[in-house]
Amino acid sequence: GDSVTQMEGPVTLSEEAFLTINCTYTATGYPSLFWYVQYPGEGLQLLLKATKADDKGSNKGFEATYRKETTSFHLEKGSVQVSDSAVYFCALRDLNSGNTPLVFGKGTRLSVIA
Amino acid sequence: DSGVTQTPKHLITATGQRVTLRCSPRSGDLSVYWYQQSLDQGLQFLIQYYNGEERAKGNILERFSAQQFPDLHSELNLSSLELGDSALYFCASSRTSGSTGELFFGEGSRLTVL
Numbered sequence: 001g002d003s004v005t006q007m008e009g010p011v012t013l014s015e016e017a018f019l020t021i022n023c024t025y026t027a028t029g030y031p032s033l034f035w036y037v038q039y040p041g042e043g044l045q046l047l048l049k050a051t052k053a054d055d056k057g058s059n060k061g062f063e064a065t066y067r068k069e070t071t072s073f074h075l076e077k078g079s080v081q082v083s084d085s086a087v088y089f090c091a092l093r094d095l096n097s098g099n100t101p102l103v104f105g106k107g108t109r110l111s112v113i114a
Numbered sequence: 115d116s117g118v119t120q121t122p123k124h125l126i127t128a129t130g131q132r133v134t135l136r137c138s139p140r141s142g143d144l145s146v147y148w149y150q151q152s153l154d155q156g157l158q159f160l161i162q163y164y165n166g167e168e169r170a171k172g173n174i175l176e177r178f179s180a181q182q183f184p185d186l187h188s189e190l191n192l193s194s195l196e197l198g199d200s201a202l203y204f205c206a207s208s209r210t211s212g213s214t215g216e217l218f219f220g221e222g223s224r225l226t227v228l
Contacts (some may be wrong), residue, residue, distance in 0.1 A: 032215040034215070042221060043116065043219045043222050045219070046216050086195040088158065093215045093217075100170060101159045102159070102217050103219075104157040107154040
């Protein structure tokens, strides 16, 4: 079945450092790709998405590009802030297979220190 | 605010007991999804309903059941509770036509089984 693999955390960075969280996927179809973020004590929020190859999703300074050739959707941010401390989940959903659920990676915890 | 409402936010109960978690999807969303988030298992898809009918089933135990009512709210019933059922249970909803695939999550119901 479809699956998502993302880098294990935790990741600890200093404020203004560059962030990369790797995400690769396996899918039989042609999925849409997502990054969700979970701040402490809260639910999951959609951070960004991409629905086809070479699409770049972006939001709040975060970016990720849908790379079909490498089956990857790495999350990047040029300068992290303390407020970015959260757990980040990469996910996929194959809409061509009907109204299917999201498949999540295990999550990567990011801690940003001042 | 995602528009998805879950109650209760916190629930503490004893082993062997039964609880019901409730979810109201975003206005207009016909699909409801239930996920379990535990420390060791990450985000696990449990079950999906679409307009009152079960659409997909994931890693849901036989002790667990769910339903979606005509007003589209959903309930997740957990019975014969065990210590290992302690987790955060999320409900999510999604649109059908015109959707780019994202799910919108509630803030979760934290279940503690003592």
